[in-house]
Amino acid sequence: MTVEIKVLSSGSEGNAVWLSDGETVLLLDAGIRIQEIKEKLNFRLSEVAACLLTHGHGDHTKSADKVLRAGIDTYATEETWEGLGLDGHRKRVLKPMQEVVVGSWAVLPFPTQHIPGSVGFLLASKYGDKGIYITDSMYSRYTFEGLTFLLLETNYSRDILMENVKEGVIDRAYKSRVIKTHMGLETAKEFLRANDLSRVEQIHLVHLSVSNADPVRFKKEVQELTGIPVYVH
Numbered sequence: 001m002t003v004e005i006k007v008l009s010s011g012s013e014g015n016a017v018w019l020s021d022g023e024t025v026l027l028l029d030a031g032i033r034i035q036e037i038k039e040k041l042n043f044r045l046s047e048v049a050a051c052l053l054t055h056g057h058g059d060h061t062k063s064a065d066k067v068l069r070a071g072i073d074t075y076a077t078e079e080t081w082e083g084l085g086l087d088g089h090r091k092r093v094l095k096p097m098q099e100v101v102v103g104s105w106a107v108l109p110f111p112t113q114h115i116p117g118s119v120g121f122l123l124a125s126k127y128g129d130k131g132i133y134i135t136d137s138m139y140s141r142y143t144f145e146g147l148t149f150l151l152l153e154t155n156y157s158r159d160i161l162m163e164n165v166k167e168g169v170i171d172r173a174y175k176s177r178v179i180k181t182h183m184g185l186e187t188a189k190e191f192l193r194a195n196d197l198s199r200v201e202q203i204h205l206v207h208l209s210v211s212n213a214d215p216v217r218f219k220k221e222v223q224e225l226t227g228i229p230v231y232v233h
């Protein structure tokens, strides 16, 4: 059984990823309207066993309250829950570096370089697939072994960012903020070089900026670097 991944939405407009190993369905982030999530899942929201939130920003949590109220176990760190101010009997608190088991998945949340309490996920299925979800992180301080899939942020490219500053499309303060809180193509490529990719079957590039990224070029560069099928969202 190969893992099935559907990126429902990606980028600052909203992030949500549907993931299944054939037994347990996970929703990674819930940053779009609940109606949109339902429509994109052909109204099979009840099949989702758990929702995992990376951090509290609206583009990742827009529907967190609705997901909770739909009776879906929803996992986030203490800081994320505090920021959201939500409660409910399906609320689950994640501690960084403490694994939780959700059906056939073992999920390890690890800190990302974004805001206090932000995390990425290492997702290991009992059927053999193993992957990471890293978004909204300046870089990853961890490397991983035996991965079969990656969902990795490539928010911008340094040269496009610089060009946009020069052209006045974005200002310097915005540029600095982007560089300190998001992963660019160059950092993502370094990360890929540092990891064991021998088992990887699919690489998904996520959270691309509308103005500071180039989907066609990013796909080409990462595919050339890794020799692995790349999907850009």
Ligand SMILES: [Zn+2]
Residues within 6 Å of the ligand: 011, 012, 015, 057, 059, 060, 136, 207
């Ligand atoms: Zn985001």
Ligand SMILES: [Zn+2]
Residues within 6 Å of the ligand: 055, 057, 114, 136
């Ligand atoms: Zn964010």
